[in-house]
Amino acid sequence: MLARLSIVAGLVVGVIVAGAVLGGILAFAPEAAQPSAPLPSVAPAPDPATASPESSPSVPPSVAPSPTEVATGPFHVGAPAPALVVPQVGGGTIDLASLRGKPVWINFMATWCPPCQDEFPLMNGFAVRYAEDGLVVIAIDVREEEGAVASFARQLGATFPLGLDLDGSAAQEWGALALPVHFWIDAEGIVRNGALGGIGPDVMANSLRAIMPGVDVTP
Template structure:
């Protein structure tokens, strides 16, 4: 076997080209994975903070929908002429010059039953101030309505919307629903759902209508 002499240069060990490129490729791949993880984390944290800072938005309720369908405050109240429970007719036009509280109801409606005592008290307290409370019953027969009136001792006028036309004209798609009409026939307040004595008297007070001294 030939042995190199001391005068012959010794060549450095040779490495294959594949071995030279293997380590930089893994380094580059690991770096890209690390950068991607940082980017995903940053995006996730940003979205989390944005969602956390947003105020919760409740879903619209059925009451919100019905309120949106009600007649607009400040518009002229639609005219109606309806038969009364006790005979004769009643129309909104004949009451021009007086404030009118128009309440749509039915005997089967539990919230309607709960608000009737408050409506009766308001009708009695403000009768001397010119206020007229009208209860418009929806689509029920006279005997059923009469029994309800006796049960609650109602003394204000009860009108009968036998075909539902007046309710549709007044955009009543759920009951109870109540409107306060001023002396000029303009709608000043609308309630979707049962009223309370306090809510009605507050609305009347805003119009300058107060109970007459006893």
């Protein structure tokens, strides 16, 4: 009996002590941290369909360029063609000024360029079909040795002249910073159209019509 009382008394004392310890811990514990303010969020852009005119920036119609201006601006369209004098593969010189009075198609290219390889047979077909109409097709290889260019032309059966822009200066002058690039120049020496490569026969034919008025050019 005494043993049981001793056990009970011990348990009571233990509970009291534990309560005191816990109370002390809570009393000296730091205050719970207050939740921090949320970070500012970026407001979503207004829906163009619902935004008011005051909140939506716009470009005055008189300033915004038309799609045609954007597409043709880099190709000197409507301006006299830049000068072009380069050595010709196989000997001689290609001088664009000497071709005044004829429609000229100039293609800046390289032998390592897959679109150039695809376009050469198409260009060759146009050169052969419209030679009697005065069309002159010229390919200008950029920064490659003559031997590689001559071999490339033979493999693809090119019948038109190829020039060598050995230091890339002609390409830079014409703005041909990616290859291939095409320029179509009329008999007056004015650039009438231009295109970045990877183009097909329809674009080629349409551009040739611009420099050969009255000629029925088909793809």
